[in-house]
Amino acid sequence: MSYIKNMEHEKVLMLANEVTVQKGQVVSKTLAQNPHVSVTLFAFDKGEEISSHDSSGDAMVFILEGTGQFTVDGTEYVLNPGESLIMPAKKPHAVFAKEAFKMLLTVVFPSAV
Structure with missing residues (x-):
């Protein structure tokens, strides 16, 4: 059984090549999704956003290509390739593509009691 899907296993991969920017769209590719964690690749065309x-979980972004703008609880962050940001659970956040960019999003959810 594979826990990571939509990717070849036992092969060296460039994550940025696993998702493609498409004009006027936000493209996502889910790699893992369960009650504890979500791992998703995203590609944003310039000017696209997630409002x-x-x-309920902490969200960590890692920029693969391009530049993304993130607003967390009213504070703006501009991230470039190789940079990461953790957006704490329950704090409002938004994403805007200052230019076309790609990112890896990992969300870790609280354990059920």
Whole structure:
């Protein structure tokens, strides 16, 4: 059984090559999803966005290509390739593509009691 899907196993991969920017779209590719963690690749075309929302888990982004703008609880962050940001659970956050960019999103959810 594979826990990571939509990717070849036992092969060296460039994550940025696993998702493609498409004009006027936000493209996502889910790699893992369960009650404890979500791992998703995203590709944003320039000017695309995900409006403000929150999550029950901590969300960590890692920029693969391009530049992304993230607003967390009213504070703006601009991230470039190789940079990461953790957006704490229950804090509103939004994403905007200052230019086309790709990112890896990992969300870790609280354990059920």
